[in-house]
Amino acid sequence: MTILTLTPANLREYRALRLAALHEQPPAFGTPAEKEEKLPLEAMASRLQASKDTYILGAFSDDSLVGTIRFSRFEETNEKHRGFIAGLYVRPEVRRRGIARALATEVLARARRDTGLRRIHLTVVTAQEAAIQLYKSLGFRIYGTEHEAFSNQGQFYDEYLMELLLQSKTK
Numbered sequence: 001m002t003i004l005t006l007t008p009a010n011l012r013e014y015r016a017l018r019l020a021a022l023h024e025q026p027p028a029f030g031t032p033a034e035k036e037e038k039l040p041l042e043a044m045a046s047r048l049q050a051s052k053d054t055y056i057l058g059a060f061s062d063d064s065l066v067g068t069i070r071f072s073r074f075e076e077t078n079e080k081h082r083g084f085i086a087g088l089y090v091r092p093e094v095r096r097r098g099i100a101r102a103l104a105t106e107v108l109a110r111a112r113r114d115t116g117l118r119r120i121h122l123t124v125v126t127a128q129e130a131a132i133q134l135y136k137s138l139g140f141r142i143y144g145t146e147h148e149a150f151s152n153q154g155q156f157y158d159e160y161l162m163e164l165l166l167q168s169k170t171k
């Protein structure tokens with residue numbers, strides 16, 4: 001398994017994986033699949049314009065994209081000490097092989113090398129047990145719950161707000 005930063009050259013396989021994620025687990029991600037399906041290809045390609053502060057990592061197995069994670073740094077000068085993880089997904093057929101852990105670990109390793117970053121945030125639907133266990137094992141803690149953050153087919157889903165402090169707050 002190889003982990004690489006995705007670029008616009010990965011657009012076709014990224015789009016396929018992203019739509020598979022949204023269709024498989026509608027409550028797990030905030031974006032409705034129908035909205036993403038209509039997104040112009042150029043808009044999706046611009047998401048793959050990677051920089052140190054915003055990128056999507058892909059996990060490749062036998063040259064095919066099987067997992068992703070997105071990192072974004074807050075943009076405003078007074079918020080740049082915070083980063084955000086989203087879009088963690090691994091194809092069902094290759095789960096429980098450490099792929100998600102490898103993706104998240106690589107994001108955190110990059111974040112720790114950036115001395116300006118102090119904390120990483122994420123939100124996760126409370127039903128997504130696997131993801132919550134993974135984040136906790138990496139040191140994230142739950143600091144709040146957003147009730148009924150999403151609805152899907154008449155059901156409402158709560159989200160945990162999670163954070164990981166990269167550096168001592170006193171620094």
Ligand SMILES: CC(C)(COP(=O)(O)OP(=O)(O)OC[C@H]1O[C@@H](n2cnc3c(N)ncnc32)[C@H](O)[C@@H]1OP(=O)(O)O)[C@@H](O)C(=O)NCCC(=O)NCCS
Pocket residue numbers: 025028029086087088089090091094095096097098099100101102123124125128129130131133134137
């Ligand atoms: C969550 C997800 C990304 C995990 O991917 P994965 O590659 O199977 O995860 P890993 O093999 O790296 O496992 C890492 C840790 O996650 C937890 N985990 C993974 N699958 C689990 C399961 N079925 N039940 C409980 N914990 C689980 C464990 O803590 C595991 O560590 P361990 O193997 O040392 O016990 C995958 O299940 C997925 O794509 N789920 C649907 C989308 C989703 O919920 N995304 C998160 C949105 S915030």
